[in-house]
Amino acid sequence: MKLEMTLPERPGFLHAVPILNIFALxxxxxxxxxxxxLQSGVAVDLPPSKFQMERYQNALVxxxxxxxxxxxxxxxxxxVTPEELSERLEKLRADGAAAKSIVLxxxxxxxxxxxxxxxxxxxxxxxFRVAMVGKTSPAAVVPAPKPPE
Numbered sequence: 001m002k003l004e005m006t007l008p009e010r011p012g013f014l015h016a017v018p019i020l021n022i023f024a025l026x027x028x029x030x031x032x033x034x035x036x037x038l039q040s041g042v043a044v045d046l047p048p049s050k051f052q053m054e055r056y057q058n059a060l061v062x063x064x065x066x067x068x069x070x071x072x073x074x075x076x077x078x079x080v081t082p083e084e085l086s087e088r089l090e091k092l093r094a095d096g097a098a099a100k101s102i103v104l105x106x107x108x109x110x111x112x113x114x115x116x117x118x119x120x121x122x123x124x125x126x127x128f129r130v131a132m133v134g135k136t137s138p139a140a141v142v143p144a145p146k147p148p149e
Contacts, residue, residue: 044108046134056102056131060092062123063106064116071111073119082122089126102129 044065062085063074073080075088092101103123107116123130 044106046106047109056104058101059131060101060103060128061106062103062119064108064111064119066108066110071108071115082118085119086122086126089123089128093126093128102131104131104133106133 044063061074061076065072065074073082073085075085080088105116105120105123120130120132
């Protein structure tokens with residue numbers, strides 16, 4: 001004996017649920033994607049800046065973080081002294097780092113300007129270019145000019 005269904009088929013919105021799931025996942029991907037990007041260096045409280053800089057490929061990151069009595073210096077994620085930083089930059093230059101290599105300098109808002117200046121001069125002294133990193137302020141963002149090539 002064959003069973004027959006007496007209720008009419010009404011799929012309604014059940015066929016639309018997978019499509020809604022895909023849209024929800026895409027929305028999450030685009031909303032949370034930038035937060036998942038790996039960033040070099042150490043987290044610090046960056047001072048606000050009204051300029052937005054371009055993205056650099058293979059940039060070196062030097063971070064000046066809070067510390068007592070002198071600020072901590074990080075090369076990438078490694079904590080270093082100024083002498084060790086100088087040695088690492090010299091080794092990179094000796095290993096053939098490109099002449100246009102750039103060092104991104106992230107400085108905590110509480111770091112004294114004198115320490116920032118010393119590290120900047122140390123990096124410039126080894127032949128690297130320096131770009132200072134800040135967080136964008138709520139004010140209007142002005143695009144940074146393109147560096148000369």
